[in-house]
Amino acid sequence: MDHRSSGGQRVLAIVERGYRGTLDKQFFDELYLATELHRQLGGLDILLRGSAVTYALDAPPPPALRIGARTVDTVTDPRAGLRSLLAAGVGVWVEEPALAALGSPRRPLPGIRLAQEGEVAAHWKDYRAVFFL
Template sequence: MAGDPTDPTDGRVLAIVERGYRGALDKQFFDELYLATELHRQLGGLDVLLRGSAVGYALDAAPPPPLRIGNRTVDTLTDPRQGLRTLLGAGVRVLVEEPDIAALRSPLPLVDGVELAPAGATAARWAEYRMVVFL
């Protein structure tokens, strides 16, 4: 129940990320996970729910390899797993919807600290959050 001092969502904001980033070279310094870090700092508490294609961020995979374009190598690609680790280290609760992660059928484990959420469980708690935003 909101207002209960033991409620982890008391005063927190829920940020939902549904679309995984598809990639481009112009997005090397700012993404939705960086924005979430700033929102957490400025709003005083944030939970992040990964759904849809964004659940791939939660897989503990190797950093993206350098991209070779002609005779040029680009090695500054964003690693969403690093962004998640930054969020977790800042005290952000990161949840991933179980049916969406199961649909990937990946043998990779989740990034340490990421929690599985049953389908609809987080949506059922939206009223307990101060605000719900989509990033």
């Protein structure tokens, strides 16, 4: 498993819970935080597990949300966040069993790597730090 590009200097961020609500996350979410952590810590890998594996699916942007007469069109798009992270050199892993459990016909976004359950955990010792977002 080749997941580190700087000899153990990278950190691993684990995201287990996906989508916690539109309005409270429209300006800042864990993937935006990951962008800053990658920049400030000198390298980041992300592991998506649990319901957060839905972020990895290649899907269209979420539609605007209609609440009464108001339309909210600043809905968070985790796929856009992942694309930005991948472009910045962040390694993104998704646990394949959780992805398969969804039963979705959609494939993961290009650049996202599949891992078996526990595969990335076996390499935690190789990271400078491991934390949950």
